[in-house]
Amino acid sequence: MAEQAATSRRAPLSRDRILRTAVALADAAGIDSLSMRNLAQELGVVPMALYKHVANKDELLDAMIDMVVGEIDPPMPDAHWKQAVRQRVLSARAALRCHPWAALAIEARNMATPAILAYLDSVVATLRSGGLSADLAHHVMHAMGSRVLGFSQELFDTARDAGRSGPTPEQQPVAMPPEVAARFPHLAEIATAASHDDASVVGSGCDDQFEFEFALDLLLDGIERLQQQGWTSARR
Missing domain, CATH: 1.10.10.60 (Homeodomain-like)
Structure with a gap:
């Protein structure tokens, strides 16, 4: 050794x-x-x-982010746009699971790195080649937010900083204290209404694989419906 x-x-x-x-x-x-x-x-x-x-640590961090983004699978040739976007988003998520620090590093940067811009550009290209208008694609990227890069800021995530040092078995969501649960009973009810796959958490909190794919599929199904309806922002 x-x-x-x-x-x-x-x-x-x-x-x-x-x-x-x-x-x-x-x-x-x-x-x-x-x-x-x-x-x-x-x-x-x-x-x-x-x-x-x-040149400096900022350049180092940007290059590290680009190296992680480089692990995302390329677009699927000849696939339906919804399937292609889903596959790439889940590939991005898999890359972040290998590098738990990357989501926080991406959020902390003032500007998107060249690799991130290239990745986002290719996602938009997939949407456009799939028949989505530029107008709808614009709003889709807003709706997807950080999820298109494989992570999301979860409502019930109380440990956003956990990813700074990687997930540990001890960093699990905890039940609300009784006095808080009594004051906000509906939140307390849903907080324990479903189980989560601890092994698939990126960082820590409720952002596990099931929750991530559930939200992703809701978005993609809704986007496809809008496309089929010929939706435009001018019709709001």
């Missing part, structure tokens, strides 16, 4: 090697644990050596 690590450290430093190591560090300990110093230490170089390949 030590010999393998030594061999890795002797490998030439490159942008790709830096990014893959940074992603691995974030996967293991969360995005907040990543610094240029500990990244350099993991690579066996001095921190200044990194700046020959990435």
Whole structure:
């Protein structure tokens, strides 16, 4: 093992090697644990050596995000637009499950990265080639929101920051305290009305695979219905 690590450290430093190591560090300990110093230490170089390949930490984070987005499957050829969009969204979700820090990193960026823009552009292209008007496609992308990238901000998620260090078995939704449940009985009722698949949670909270696909299918079915009706925003 030590010999393998030594061999890795002797490998030439490159942008790709830096990014893959940074992603691995974030996967293991969360995005907040990543610094240029500990990244350099993991690579066996001095921190200044990194700046020959990435200008700063912001550029590093953007490139890490783009690497994760690069794991999303390409569009399905000759598939119905609804099936194609569903497959790509679930592929995006699978990528985020492998990298729990990525959703928070995406949300924290002020601007979309080139890979995210290319991915979103290809989703719109799928909608347009499937017969949706530019008007409807515009509103579809608003309705999908972050879900098109594989995650959603859930109403009952009380642990948004959990993804900073990756999910743990202890980070599970808890029942409302009795006094709160007594004051808001309907919320308390639905909070325990269904079970969730703990293994499929991206980050933590109720955003599990079932809930995600349930909402995604509701949206896609509704969008298809609007398309068939020839809906336009001018008819509101």
